Structures are given as C-alpha cells and as structure tokens.
Amino acid sequence: MRDLTCGEAQLLSASWALGSIDKDEEFSLRRHLDSCLTCQRAESADSDAAAMLATSVPQVTPPAALKGRLFRLIDTLERERVSRPSTLLPPRRPRRPFVFRPAFAAALGALALVGILGGWGMMVQNRLANVEQLHKELSVVTTRLDDSNQNRVRLMETSARLNLLEEKHLRLADGLRDQRLALYVASLPASVAKTLDPTSPRSRGWGMFLGSPNGNVAIMLAVGLQQLPEGKVYQVWLTDEFGYHNNAGTFTVDSDGFGQLFMRMFRYISYFKKMGVSIEPEGGSAHPTTGFVLGGDI
Amino acid sequence: MNYVDLPDAELITLIARRDKGALEAMYDRYAGPLYSVAVRLIGNQELAQEIIQEVFLSLWLKAGGYQLERGKVSTWLFSMAHHRAVDELRKARRNGQPYTPLDDGNTHIKPESWAGDAEFLANLDSRAVREAISDLPQPQQQVIVMSYFQGLTQSEIADRLQVPLGTVKSRVRSGLSRLRDKLKSQGVR
Numbered sequence: 001m002r003d004l005t006c007g008e009a010q011l012l013s014a015s016w017a018l019g020s021i022d023k024d025e026e027f028s029l030r031r032h033l034d035s036c037l038t039c040q041r042a043e044s045a046d047s048d049a050a051a052m053l054a055t056s057v058p059q060v061t062p063p064a065a066l067k068g069r070l071f072r073l074i075d076t077l078e079r080e081r082v083s084r085p086s087t088l089l090p091p092r093r094p095r096r097p098f099v100f101r102p103a104f105a106a107a108l109g110a111l112a113l114v115g116i117l118g119g120w121g122m123m124v125q126n127r128l129a130n131v132e133q134l135h136k137e138l139s140v141v142t143t144r145l146d147d148s149n150q151n152r153v154r155l156m157e158t159s160a161r162l163n164l165l166e167e168k169h170l171r172l173a174d175g176l177r178d179q180r181l182a183l184y185v186a187s188l189p190a191s192v193a194k195t196l197d198p199t200s201p202r203s204r205g206w207g208m209f210l211g212s213p214n215g216n217v218a219i220m221l222a223v224g225l226q227q228l229p230e231g232k233v234y235q236v237w238l239t240d241e242f243g244y245h246n247n248a249g250t251f252t253v254d255s256d257g258f259g260q261l262f263m264r265m266f267r268y269i270s271y272f273k274k275m276g277v278s279i280e281p282e283g284g285s286a287h288p289t290t291g292f293v294l295g296g297d298i
Numbered sequence: 299m300n301y302v303d304l305p306d307a308e309l310i311t312l313i314a315r316r317d318k319g320a321l322e323a324m325y326d327r328y329a330g331p332l333y334s335v336a337v338r339l340i341g342n343q344e345l346a347q348e349i350i351q352e353v354f355l356s357l358w359l360k361a362g363g364y365q366l367e368r369g370k371v372s373t374w375l376f377s378m379a380h381h382r383a384v385d386e387l388r389k390a391r392r393n394g395q396p397y398t399p400l401d402d403g404n405t406h407i408k409p410e411s412w413a414g415d416a417e418f419l420a421n422l423d424s425r426a427v428r429e430a431i432s433d434l435p436q437p438q439q440q441v442i443v444m445s446y447f448q449g450l451t452q453s454e455i456a457d458r459l460q461v462p463l464g465t466v467k468s469r470v471r472s473g474l475s476r477l478r479d480k481l482k483s484q485g486v487r
Contacts, residue, residue: 011467014474017377019384020445020452044369049478051376053446054335056427062333066347067325070354071318077355078316167355250362266367283315283362 004032009039017046018053031184034264035215076160077167116208116221117182120258124175131169181262182219188212196220196275196296203293205257207277211298213270217263220248220275222294224257228279235280236261237288238272238298246272250284272298302326306371314362321358328372329354332379339383339449340390349382380446387449430480438473441466 004012009032015021016029033040185191189212196207205225211218220236228234233252237245246265253259265272276292301309301323312320329350336346353375364374431439440459444450452470456463 011471014471015445015452015467018442018445018470018474019380020450020455020470022451022453040368044373045478046474047369047373047377049474049481050380050446051370051373052427052477052481053431053442054376054380055331056431057334057338057447059330060334060337060343062329062347062350063343066333066350067322067329070325070351071322073351073355074318074321074358077358167359171359264365264368283311 004028006032006036006039009033009036010042013039013043013046016043017050019050034184034217035188035212037216037266073160073163077164116223116258117179117186120260121176121179124172124179128169128172128176131165131172134165178260178262181217182210182221182260185210185212185217185219185262188215190214194275194296194298196222196277196294199276199292199295205294207294207296209275209296209298211263211269214268216265216268218265218269220251220261220263220277222251222253222257222259222277225253225259225293226257227253227255231282232279233282233284234259234277234293235284235288236263237276237278237292238263238265239274239276240271241273245276245288247284247286248275250280250282269298274298307366310357310361310364310366310371313357314364321354324357324371325354328375332375335376336379336383339380339447340386342386345386346383349379349386352382353378384449426481426484430477430484433480434473434476438469438476441469442473442477445470 009029012021012025012029013033016026021029033043191210191212194209196209198204198206205223207220207222209218209220222234225234233250235250236248238248239245248263248265249261251259251261275296275298276288277294278288278290278292280289299319301312301319304312304320304323306324306327309320309324313324332353333346333350336349337343340346340349356378357375364371431442434442441455444455444458445452450458452463452466456466459466
C-alpha cells in the first residue's frame with residue numbers, strides 16, 4: 001500500500017469528515033494521520049466544519065423516555081461490571097512460570113511480541129466466539145416469547161441482556177482493532193521495540209514499548225502485572241528530556257496479567273526519553289502519585 | 299455540583315470518572331441536535347433513538363480514552379452520530395430498502411433534481427450555515443449535501459453525477475474549505 005502525501009491526505013480528510021470517503025482510501029488516510037501532526041490539525045478543522053453542518057438541520061426533540069432507557073441501560077451495565085466482571089471470560093489457564101533475563105531482552109522481546117500478538121488474537125477470537133454463541137442462544141429464546149404481558153417483561157429483560165452482550169461484543173471488537181493497531185505500529189519502517197523492566201524487587205511483570213521515533217503513535221504491552229482492585233488503573237507516563245512526566249493514558253490488565261495501551265502523543269516519540277507505569281485512581285492522575293512499577297529508556 | 303455551566307472538556311473528564319450527573323448534563327446539551335441529525339439522515343425515529351443510545355453509551359465507556367488535544371468533544375459526538383447514521387443508511391440501501399426521510403415537507407434533496415437546493419437551504423435552522431452553504435458554487439453545494447446529508451460515498455457521487463472521481467474529491471475539498479472559512483469569518487466556531 002502506497003503512503004499518502006500531505007496534499008493527498010488533506011484532499012481526502014474533507015471526505016472523511018463528511019463521511020463520504022471510500023473504504024479503500026480510509027485506511028491509507030488513517031495511517032497518514034497517525035504520523036502527521038499537520039494533517040491531524042487539518043482533519044480536526046474539517047471535522048469541526050462538518051459538525052457545524054450537523055447543527056443546522058431542523059431540530060427534532062427526542063422522546064423523553066429515551067433518556068430513562070439510556071440511564072437504565074447504563075445502571076445495568078455498571079451493576080454487571082461490578083458484580084460479574086469476567087462472566088464471559090474463558091476458564092483461567094494454569095499460570096506458567098515466567099523467566100525474564102535482561103541480557104536476552106532484545107532478542108526475546110521480538111519473539112515475545114509475535115507470541116503475545118498471536119496469543120492475544122486467539123484469546124480475543126475465542127471470547128468473540130463465546131459471545132456470538134450466547135447471542136445466538138438468546139436470539140432463539142427471544143423468538144419463542146409470545147405477546148402476553150408476562151412474556152413482554154421477559155422480552156424486555158432479554159433485550160437488555162442482548163444489549164449488554166452486544167456491548168461486550170463491541171468491546172471485543174475494540175480488542176481486535178487494538179491488535180490490528182499493534183501490528184500496524186510494528187509494521188512502521190522505523191519502529192523500535194524497547195523492554196520495560198520492574199523497578200523494584202517487589203514489582204513483577206514486564207513490558208514492551210513499540211513505536212516509531214518519527215511518528216506520534218506507539219503501543220505498550222505489559223505482561224504478568226497484578227490485577228488491581230476496583231477504582232485503580234495502571235497509568236503510562238512518557239518522560240521528556242526536562243524530566244516532565246507526560247500522561248500517555250491508562251489501562252487495566254486481564255486475569256492473565258496482560259494489558260495494552262495504544263498511545264497517540266502530541267509530539268514525535270523521539271521527543272520522549274523514558275517511560276514509566278504507575279498505579280493511579282480510576283480516570284488517571286495529572287502527575288504520577290506513586291512510584292513506577294515498570295520503567296525503561298525509550 | 300452544578301454541571302450545567304461546566305464546559306464539555308470538564309464534563310468528559312468527570313464522565314471518565316463515572317460521574318452520571320456529568321453524562322446527564324452532556325445528554326441534555328447534545329441529545330437534541332444529535333437526534334435531529336440522525337432523524338434527518340435516516341428518517342426513522344426508532345433507529346435514530348438507537349443511534350443516540352449507542353453514542354452516549356460509547357461516551358460513557360470511552361470517555362477515559364478521549365484526547366482533548368485532538369478536537370472538540372461536540373465534534374466527536376456529532377461525528378459518531380453521523381457515521382452511525384450513514385452506516386444505517388448504506389445498510390438499508392444494500393438491503394434494497396428505499397431511503398425514507400422524515401416527511402417534513404422539503405428536506406429530501408434528490409440529486410437528479412438539484413434545482414431543489416433552495417428548498418433545502420430554506421429548511422436549515424442555522425442562518426450562518428445556511429448563508430455559508432448558499433454562498434458556495436452550486437457544484438460544491440451539491441457534493442457536500444450528497445456527502446453529508448445523503449450518506450453517499452465519493453464513488454457513488456461520481457457515478458450519479460457522471461463526473462470523474464477526482465473532480466468529486468476536489469469539489470468536496472474546496473467546498474468544505476470555503477464553508478469553514480466563511481463560518482470562521484462570521485464568528486461561528
């Protein structure tokens with residue numbers, strides 16, 4: 001696939017903002033935008049103009065019941081999240097001992113990346129298959145319901161559960177998209193991989209930073225980190241040459257201790273010198289409030 | 299906390315921390331305009347409600363990943379609603395279902411009878427945007443309306459207008475740039 005020039009990208013960004021870009025050109029444009037701040041700014045201005053078009057249509061008031069339905073769905077989602085955080089996860093696999101030797105980090109890193117991406121892909125596919133199976137079963141149940149009042153209530157409950165499953169399906173699809181993004185970052189010509197090591201004897205796990213110094217996107221993969229209690233997240237910091245810690249986003253890990261974060265920074269990656277991971281309250285912090293659990297030069 | 303006076307950027311930060319009051323304030327602020335654009339595009343109020351529900355559900359679930367430096371929150375919301383509505387419109391076309399916009403008199407622009415653009419422009423609520431669109435050369439007006447309000451791809455527009463694809467791209471590009479400059483000169487941001 002040919003890389004776009006800035007002129008070509010800015011020609012297409014108007015169509016992207018108006019929703020008329022053809023699919024085959026959309027990926028090329030996204031790829032260009034990921035690594036070009038100038039075109040990102042142009043695209044942002046185009047999208048603002050497109051949004052103005054949206055505000056110009058005749059106003060129609062949504063039904064009042066819509067708000068109630070939305071917030072009931074969110075309440076259900078939140079209850080589901082708190083009470084059954086991993087209902088649809090496959091059975092936990094026995095944890096294998098993991099030996100990490102810094103001396104072989106660079107060589108092992110490349111191999112590990114391939115393994116992680118492959119395993120991750122299979123895991124996501126399996127979970128997707130589980131959700132689709134449940135979705136099919138629920139669809140069968142739904143078709144058997146008749147119009148009696150009692151069954152109407154059951155239909156509504158089933159519908160809410162279907163919505164939940166659909167939402168989980170979307171999240172898994174997001175996981176697949178992240179995987180594609182990781183492959184995309186890995187495929188950038190100047191991409192480099194750096195390992196992130198535990199910063200103290202009490203820390204565990206390790207990580208990998210992958211990004212192109214000439215671009216502003218990167219991905220961080222972490223393995224073997226402990227799951228955090230409710231209300232806590234891992235937060236990634238990119239430290240510049242002045243020692244300022246720049247927020248790169250937050251992530252959580254699954255039951256296998258695996259987590260990832262796709263980062264889109266406001267400067268080229270080469271601007272940042274070090275990377276660290278701290279534990280912060282949900283939503284993230286403006287500055288690190290705890291010591292780093294993982295860190296390394298990038 | 300009085301959410302009503304908070305700017306979007308602060309509301310989305312609160313939403314990322316699971317503050318339902320902030321989400322409610324955002325809903326009250328944008329549900330109407332988002333619903334209006336979805337109804338305008340797909341002409342189906344039930345489907346439009348689903349789209350609005352999905353947009354706010356995404357906002358709730360993904361607010362933590364939103365990057366303020368990449369653009370305005372309102373632009374993000376309109377973009378999500380518009381893209382979803384366009385997806386539905388294209389799905390309906392693929393399934394051979396006719397495009398049935400709301401029967402509100404004159405909002406349906408037929409590309410083959412573009413003389414109806416005056417009707418369309420008269421129906422826009424925002425005077426500034428109406429003026430900006432009407433100031434565009436007719437070929438640029440045409441491709442912008444076909445792109446944004448009819449959900450056609452550039453290739454489809456080129457087919458319908460019987461013009462080269464490159465011509466459509468450059469008309470869209472120059473039309474949107476002129477529209478943006480015009481709105482900017484009118485102080486619309």
